[in-house]
Amino acid sequence: MKNILILEDEPLIAMDLQHAFEDAGAQVQVATNCDRAFEMLNSTTFDGAVLDVNLGKGHTCKPVAIELRDRGIPFLLHTGDLDRVGEFLRELEAPIVPKPSASTLVVDRLCAICESRAA
Amino acid sequence: MARLRVLNVVIRDTKIEVTEDMHGKSPASPDSSDQAHRGTGAKFQAEEDSFSGSSGLLFEQAMAQTRMAVCLTDPHREDNPIVFSNKAFERLTGYREDEIIGQNCRFLQGAKTDPAQVAKMREAIRSEDVVILELLNYRKDGSTFWNALHLGPIYDDAGELLYFFGSQWDVSDIHLARAEERHAKAMAREVSHRLKNVFSVIGGIVNITGRAMNAHEVAGRINDRVQALGRAYEPTLDDASLGTIEAGQAIRAVLAPYDPENDRIRFNGQSVRTEPNAISVVGLTLHELATNASKYGALSTPSGTIDIAWQHETDRHGRQSLVIEWKEQGGPAIDGEPDQTGTGFDIAETLLSYSNGALERHWEEDGLRAAISLPIH
Numbered sequence: 001m002k003n004i005l006i007l008e009d010e011p012l013i014a015m016d017l018q019h020a021f022e023d024a025g026a027q028v029q030v031a032t033n034c035d036r037a038f039e040m041l042n043s044t045t046f047d048g049a050v051l052d053v054n055l056g057k058g059h060t061c062k063p064v065a066i067e068l069r070d071r072g073i074p075f076l077l078h079t080g081d082l083d084r085v086g087e088f089l090r091e092l093e094a095p096i097v098p099k100p101s102a103s104t105l106v107v108d109r110l111c112a113i114c115e116s117r118a119a
Numbered sequence: 120m121a122r123l124r125v126l127n128v129v130i131r132d133t134k135i136e137v138t139e140d141m142h143g144k145s146p147a148s149p150d151s152s153d154q155a156h157r158g159t160g161a162k163f164q165a166e167e168d169s170f171s172g173s174s175g176l177l178f179e180q181a182m183a184q185t186r187m188a189v190c191l192t193d194p195h196r197e198d199n200p201i202v203f204s205n206k207a208f209e210r211l212t213g214y215r216e217d218e219i220i221g222q223n224c225r226f227l228q229g230a231k232t233d234p235a236q237v238a239k240m241r242e243a244i245r246s247e248d249v250v251i252l253e254l255l256n257y258r259k260d261g262s263t264f265w266n267a268l269h270l271g272p273i274y275d276d277a278g279e280l281l282y283f284f285g286s287q288w289d290v291s292d293i294h295l296a297r298a299e300e301r302h303a304k305a306m307a308r309e310v311s312h313r314l315k316n317v318f319s320v321i322g323g324i325v326n327i328t329g330r331a332m333n334a335h336e337v338a339g340r341i342n343d344r345v346q347a348l349g350r351a352y353e354p355t356l357d358d359a360s361l362g363t364i365e366a367g368q369a370i371r372a373v374l375a376p377y378d379p380e381n382d383r384i385r386f387n388g389q390s391v392r393t394e395p396n397a398i399s400v401v402g403l404t405l406h407e408l409a410t411n412a413s414k415y416g417a418l419s420t421p422s423g424t425i426d427i428a429w430q431h432e433t434d435r436h437g438r439q440s441l442v443i444e445w446k447e448q449g450g451p452a453i454d455g456e457p458d459q460t461g462t463g464f465d466i467a468e469t470l471l472s473y474s475n476g477a478l479e480r481h482w483e484e485d486g487l488r489a490a491i492s493l494p495i496h
Contacts, residue, residue: 010316010320010323012320012323012324012327013320013322013323014323015323015327016322016327019326019327020326054312080312080314080315080316080319081308081311081312081315098315098375099315099316099318100315100318100319100321100322100346100349100350101346101376102322102339102342102343102346102376103323104339105376109379
């Protein structure tokens with residue numbers, strides 16, 4: 001797990017996650033909206049991603065999630081609103097880590113997903 | 120009121136049948152009473168009345184007095200006009216009888232009436248079916264009401280369609296209550312979502328600050344406790360209006376992160392509602408037990424399990440307590456009580472003691488057994 005994309009509109013949560021992934025030896029890029037995430041996806045090959053579901057003003061991570069699925073990049077959804085994620089989940093079958101969770105737990109879960117994919 | 124020839128109305132199954140009595144006398148012919156007895160539904164058969172002497176008059180009096188708005192329409196006339204309406208219909212709609220008679224029922228519809236409901240109504244009339252539906256209607260003054268409409272055909276003795284019967288009931292109160300409930304749920308969800316985000320942000324601040332001050336480990340421990348507390352309060356929001364919360368939901372929420380595969384912790388609890396203020400202490404104590412289990416106990420091995428049971432207990436003084444029992448199995452073998460059990464348990468025991476509660480721990484050979492008891496006031 002080398003390159004990690006974090007899509008999160010709350011800077012403090014993003015920074016905390018970034019630290020936790022860096023502690024685990026990963027390189028992290030943070031996007032606060034889908035447009036930025038797509039720019040990063042076009043310039044970097046990511047090994048995994050953490051996506052906040054609600055990105056403010058009614059925007060969600062859906063377009064990025066679909067792109068990641070199509071590229072076969074493992075990701076998890078990190079959200080406090082499990083109800084709103086509902087339909088989305090059924091479509092993508094993406095794992096969820098509910099907010100609030102320790103940032104180290106998010107790292108552990110994404111590592112586990114990446115490893116199970118590799119195996 | 121419009122005079123009608125309708126005298127005997129018998130509801131049979133869901134069809135409404137009417138027999139006519141042109142003479143205004145007792146309809147108690149053997150034939151019609153037999154019909155009434157075969158009916159499975161209510162019997163609306165007007166009978167000889169010693170006061171009025173006329174079942175027709177009785178019908179009119181009943182129609183005048185009932186609080187249910189009733190009308191009849193005549194499908195044999197152009198545009199199926201209303202040929203009869205009662206006082207309640209006037210009160211409900213604000214129209215006078217002379218403004219009602221001759222109108223098609225659609226005169227109560229308006230801009231916000233759901234066309235789908237109107238279509239159902241039209242289909243029921245076309246197929247001579249009984250239909251019950253709710254639609255938004257408009258009064259004479261332009262105000263609206265939710266109308267629970269019951270519509271059905273009325274047949275004569277020969278089975279020929281005579282009228283359509285419509286009863287209207289104002290169910291605006293029910294609609295308002297439903298709307299308020301939906302609104303309250305949406306609000307609770309929004310608050311819940313924001314609260315979770317706040318706890319997440321607090322976690323970020325604690326970790327970032329701890330890192331900047333070279334106290335990463337301390338920050339991590341603070342955070343674990345803050346997050347456990349946040350999870351413990353999550354279910355309280357959905358239930359906030361009830362004043363008490365479901366203990367099991369809070370227990371499950373606190374422990375969820377320690378069992379990501381959902382196969383290590385078994386929950387055995389009755390439906391126990393408890394005071395919201397019990398939750399912070401219970402949440403933190405369970406967090407300490409789970410942390411301990413992850414480091415040294417049943418969750419530190421690949422197959423250890425924890426059984427948790429909870430219930431309300433009443434002691435001999437009639438005082439109620441929430442009691443949570445915790446039993447670990449399949450962890451490393453235990454050789455008596457450890458020398459040190461950590462500051463986390465000290466915190467939990469102190470918090471519990473404030474409420475005359477207690478945390479008992481027994482270091483049994485096959486795993487820790489613990490009991491949290493907390494008096495409920």
